[in-house]
Amino acid sequence: MIHQDICSDCAVRDQALCGSLDDRELIALNRLGQRRRVVRGESIIWAGEESVICANLLSGVLKLVASTSDGREQIVGLLYPADFVGQPYEGEADFTITAVTDAELCVFPRAPFERVLEDHGRMEKLLLQRTLQALRDARAQMLTLARKSAPEKVAGFVRDMAARAGSNSCRATPGGPVTFDLPLTRGQIADVLGLTIETVSRQLTRLKTAGVIRLSGTRAVTILDAAALEGQAEPA
Amino acid sequence: MIHQDICSDCAVRDQALCGSLDDRELIALNRLGQRRRVVRGESIIWAGEESVICANLLSGVLKLVASTSDGREQIVGLLYPADFVGQPYEGEADFTITAVTDAELCVFPRAPFERVLEDHGRMEKLLLQRTLQALRDARAQMLTLARKSAPEKVAGFVRDMAARAGSNSCRATPGGPVTFDLPLTRGQIADVLGLTIETVSRQLTRLKTAGVIRLSGTRAVTILDAAALEGQAEPA
DNA sequence: CGTGGCTTTGAATTGACTCAATAGGGGTGG
DNA sequence: CCACCCCTATTGAGTCAATTCAAAGCCACG
Structure with missing residues (x-):
């Protein structure tokens, strides 16, 4: 057309x-x-x-x-x-x-x-x-x-994806729970971060267990504790 | 001025x-x-x-x-x-x-x-x-x-530096021994490749022992076997 | 000829990978 | 509506490449 x-x-x-x-x-x-x-x-x-x-x-x-x-x-x-x-x-x-x-x-x-x-x-x-x-x-x-650990890579990636999703549909409460869909599979996330599928999965599970994020289905992510996420992404 | x-x-x-x-x-x-x-x-x-x-x-x-x-x-x-x-x-x-x-x-x-x-x-x-x-x-x-091993990184780096040096002062015999100075210390090479000083040093020693390069002083490198170097940099 | 920075070498550790098996979940067709 | 299937994801155990920690060694320079 x-x-x-x-x-x-x-x-x-x-x-x-x-x-x-x-x-x-x-x-x-x-x-x-x-x-x-x-x-x-x-x-x-x-x-x-x-x-x-x-x-x-x-x-x-x-x-x-x-x-x-x-x-x-x-x-x-x-x-x-x-x-x-x-x-x-x-x-x-x-x-x-x-x-x-x-x-x-x-x-x-x-x-x-x-x-x-x-x-x-x-x-x-x-x-x-x-x-x-x-x-x-x-x-x-x-x-x-080259220099970040697997936990830092995955936390930083989730933070960046949340920021991108957030910039499209802005929320009233900044810092409050934000939910969005990852556009990528675990394998593609691994290909972005220079990791393996298994490592990405383990790190996401770890963030979930720590109460930093919630995972619903395989694509949806909710940020429960943005400050903790930031702390894991960029350790002082 | x-x-x-x-x-x-x-x-x-x-x-x-x-x-x-x-x-x-x-x-x-x-x-x-x-x-x-x-x-x-x-x-x-x-x-x-x-x-x-x-x-x-x-x-x-x-x-x-x-x-x-x-x-x-x-x-x-x-x-x-x-x-x-x-x-x-x-x-x-x-x-x-x-x-x-x-x-x-x-x-x-x-x-x-x-x-x-x-x-x-x-x-x-x-x-x-x-x-x-x-x-x-x-x-x-x-x-x-993200994806190359330490041997591949170091071999590729030496090859690239040789190519750069060669492009400035072209040699009569392509593929023949080429000598040049690395502009970087081991530590700086490590910072380029996402490795540690020790790993860079070990890999250079390995290439020397394998007869692929000669090391004279800490800066000068001679390419003895360009084909082998290329092979280690880009494995099929 | 000493001194300090850079480099090499060795031994032990570890974080991420590999291999392997199980679990989930979305869609299709019966 | 449900059962099945395929694809994706999760979880576990063991391995290994590169790092970390440590100790010499070498060289360039004053």
Whole structure:
């Protein structure tokens, strides 16, 4: 499906990079873009292949996966709605990008998209700022992967996911119990944190037993003691 | 010392971001820049402090260090001559930047530098491309930190340092013995790889005993068997 | 030629992994 | 509506890679 009139139905119209464009500019970009739905587990870019597209993520969650030749895997990034997807100015993709939930994208062919970038300094500047932020995030995660213990990793991950969920649907009582769904399986959490499934499971059970969180089903988490969680994530 | 005429004595004039500017543009930037020397161990930016400068690195090697509140440290990036230093568009620095060798910088106040960026699309595009590359590097390193064994980490590190040294002073016989100096101490290598000093030392000794490398003094390394080194760095 | 920092080597410990088996839970079809 | 099945998660026991703790050794430099 080609975009309706002028992205008026776009759920992330203002948060995505396109937010920097006025109506006239949007028309040009709009002509390039195509909606695409992907189902959970489907990949849109493969490491080592020519990366011919860029996109805005409209809904769902994607993972960036790095892997060794013998099959070990590491999730090196997660993408959420309004995030930019893909690598301009780079032919061969370094990481495989796969949907961890059903997702919807607004896809652009890479080369024309690069031309739009060059013609629109505001948009390029926004992309630079996002890229700088992604770089800071990746470097912060390097500290976690290399130097934090399994309890710290899991507590920090739960805290971060709660913060993200909380920023979407803000609660009246900050610090009070917050409930949300993890978008990832235990195995995917393990792939983010550089642990194994078993270790993630054990640490979550430990937090539950300690009364810090409640687990309902396999996805839902309730934060019972945010201060304790923070204390386990960042020991003094 | 203010720049002499027009950066004519700059060792990295063509490789650094400034390479994108013509002589007229360079005059404007030149007026902002100041040379600064730092000695080994000296920091130019501190995590948590306001980050008021950007710079080009002219000579020497810098490290970006992330640390936990209880003192664990991780080197999340190394900067070499012609690399860009600092975080435009971001007030508070996330990482401490420290010289690992004596170094020389061309320093710009951040705010005016940002204005130059906005006025010069070519330079902003170059910075975007460098930032995207740094992001790819950081993500690749996440795989190493989280999923590779100590032997793989150390072999890969030695290979990468050899490649960097080799790219500067190219040898006639590719694959033949290459000798170079590590710019880092064992402790700093450990901080890059997420290991301890002792483990790095043991792995280097193992590579020496296996006849893959020769160690002369504490800094010099000779690659005796590049194929074996590659094999240990990236097991099938 | 001494001194201090860096490096190497050894022994013991441990946190996370591996292997293995059980339990839960959501969806499908009878 | 219920039984079954598959996939995911939990729990346990034993192992091992890397760390921690400790002691020399080496080298560069004053």
